[in-house]
Amino acid sequence: MTQTSQATVPVSGETYGQILDFYAGHMQALDEGSVELWASGFTEDGVFAQNVKPEPWRGRSAIEENMRRGLARLAQKNVQRRHWFGMVTTDQRDQDTVRTRYYAVVFETPVGGKASVYLSTTGEDLLVRQDGQWRVKHRLITHDAT
Amino acid sequence: MTQTSQATVPVSGETYGQILDFYAGHMQALDEGSVELWASGFTEDGVFAQNVKPEPWRGRSAIEENMRRGLARLAQKNVQRRHWFGMVTTDQRDQDTVRTRYYAVVFETPVGGKASVYLSTTGEDLLVRQDGQWRVKHRLITHDAT
Amino acid sequence: MTQTSQATVPVSGETYGQILDFYAGHMQALDEGSVELWASGFTEDGVFAQNVKPEPWRGRSAIEENMRRGLARLAQKNVQRRHWFGMVTTDQRDQDTVRTRYYAVVFETPVGGKASVYLSTTGEDLLVRQDGQWRVKHRLITHDAT
Numbered sequence: 001m002t003q004t005s006q007a008t009v010p011v012s013g014e015t016y017g018q019i020l021d022f023y024a025g026h027m028q029a030l031d032e033g034s035v036e037l038w039a040s041g042f043t044e045d046g047v048f049a050q051n052v053k054p055e056p057w058r059g060r061s062a063i064e065e066n067m068r069r070g071l072a073r074l075a076q077k078n079v080q081r082r083h084w085f086g087m088v089t090t091d092q093r094d095q096d097t098v099r100t101r102y103y104a105v106v107f108e109t110p111v112g113g114k115a116s117v118y119l120s121t122t123g124e125d126l127l128v129r130q131d132g133q134w135r136v137k138h139r140l141i142t143h144d145a146t
Numbered sequence: 147m148t149q150t151s152q153a154t155v156p157v158s159g160e161t162y163g164q165i166l167d168f169y170a171g172h173m174q175a176l177d178e179g180s181v182e183l184w185a186s187g188f189t190e191d192g193v194f195a196q197n198v199k200p201e202p203w204r205g206r207s208a209i210e211e212n213m214r215r216g217l218a219r220l221a222q223k224n225v226q227r228r229h230w231f232g233m234v235t236t237d238q239r240d241q242d243t244v245r246t247r248y249y250a251v252v253f254e255t256p257v258g259g260k261a262s263v264y265l266s267t268t269g270e271d272l273l274v275r276q277d278g279q280w281r282v283k284h285r286l287i288t289h290d291a292t
Numbered sequence: 293m294t295q296t297s298q299a300t301v302p303v304s305g306e307t308y309g310q311i312l313d314f315y316a317g318h319m320q321a322l323d324e325g326s327v328e329l330w331a332s333g334f335t336e337d338g339v340f341a342q343n344v345k346p347e348p349w350r351g352r353s354a355i356e357e358n359m360r361r362g363l364a365r366l367a368q369k370n371v372q373r374r375h376w377f378g379m380v381t382t383d384q385r386d387q388d389t390v391r392t393r394y395y396a397v398v399f400e401t402p403v404g405g406k407a408s409v410y411l412s413t414t415g416e417d418l419l420v421r422q423d424g425q426w427r428v429k430h431r432l433i434t435h436d437a438t
Contacts (some may be wrong), residue, residue: 012305013160013163021308080412088170115409251374292404
C-alpha cells in the first residue's frame with residue numbers, strides 16, 4: 001500500500017510549501033556543486049539509500065564525502081545535471097515529522113549540446129523539522145526499471 | 147480565453163497544496179498499477195476524456211475498467227511510466243469546486259534501459275471536494291501536436 | 293552563495309501557492325501564443341535577460357514585441373512547446389517583493405511526432421506584487437551548459 005492510501009494525513013498548505021521550497025534549495029545546491037550545503041539537508045544521523053547501491057550512506061559526513069567523490073567523477077563528463085523533484089505526496093506523522101513519496105527526474109545537458117532525460121526515479125523520505133528547518137532523516141531513491 | 151485571464155480566482159495556498167498532493171497520489175497510484183485507487187480519484191459520475199479517443203469514459207467503473215485494460219496492454223511493453231502533472235493554474239468556482247489547467251508529461255523507462263519523454267499533454271479538470279477529499283468530476287487531456 | 297543559504301527567508305505557503313499559480317498561468321499563456329497576456333506578467337518597467345542574448349529586453353512593450361517576433365519564427369517549425377518551471381526557491385525581501393530561483397525545461401512536440409526535451413535552464417526572478425497580482429520586475433534565464 002502506498003502513501004496514497006486513506007490512512008495518510010496530508011500536511012497543511014503551509015508545510016507543503018515549506019517542503020517544496022526545501023527540496024528546491026537542497027537539489028539546486030547539489031547541481032551547483034555545493035555539496036556541503038546539500039548535505040546539510042540531511043540530519044547528522046541521516047541515511048541516504050539507493051536501490052542501485054549495495055549499501056546506504058549513513059551519517060551526514062559520509063553522505064557528503066561520498067557525494068563529493070561522485071561529483072568529482074561527474075566533472076569529467078562535462079555536463080550540467082538538474083535534479084527535479086515533483087509529484088510529492090505527504091503524510092504528517094507528528095508535528096515535526098513527515099513522510100513523503102515523490103518522483104525525481106534528472107535532466108542532463110552536455111556543454112554545447114542538447115538536453116535530455118538522464119534518469120527517472122521515485123523517492124521516499126522521512127523528513128524531520130529541526131530548529132524550524134526540514135531535514136532528511138532517511139531517503140530511499142529507487143531507480144525506474146532496475 | 148484561458149484560465150489565466152483576470153476573471154479567474156486562484157485558490158488559497160491551503161487548497162493549492164491539497165490539489166498538488168491529490169494529483170501526486172492519484173497518478174502515483176496509476177503508475178504503481180493500483181487502478182482501483184487511481185479510479186477512486188474520480189467521482190462516481192466522473193468523466194475522463196482524451197482528444198485522442200473517439201469517446202470519453204463515463205463513470206468511475208467504466209474509467210477503472212478501461213484503464214485496467216490499458217495497463218494490461220502496457221504490461222507487455224515492459225516499461226515503467228511516470229505521469230508528472232505540473233504548471234497547475236486554478237480557478238475557485240465555489241468552496242468545493244475548482245477548475246484547473248495544467249501540463250502533464252509522461253516519462254518512460256524500459257527495463258534495463260534509458261528514460262525518455264513519452265508524451266506531453268495539457269489537462270483541464272473540474273475538481274469537487276467530497277467528504278474532505280478532492281475528486282475529478284471531469285477531465286480532458288489534450289495531447290500535444292495532435 | 294545561492295538563495296538556499298541560511299540568510300534567505302522562504303515565503304509563506306499562501307505566497308508559495310500564489311507564485312506557482314502565477315508561473316503556471318504566465319507560461320501557459322506563452323505556449324498558447326497569447327503574447328500580450330504573457331507580457332502582462334512583467335511590470336511596465338520589467339527586464340527580461342537571457343545569457344544567450346547580447347542584450348536584455350527592457351520594458352513590457354519591448355518584451356512583448358520581441359517575443360511576438362520569436363513566436364512568429366517558431367510557428368514555421370510546426371511544433372508545440374511547453375515551458376515547465378519547477379524547483380522554486382523563494383526569498384521574501386519585503387511584503388510585496390520576492391526573489392525566486394528555479395529550474396525551467398522546455399518540452400517540444402512536432403505535429404504528429406514525438407515529444408522530447410528541448411532545453412534546460414535556470415531562472416532568477418525579482419517578483420513584485422501590484423494590486424494583488426505578482427509580476428516579474430527582473431528575470432534572468434541562464435541556459436544550461438552554455
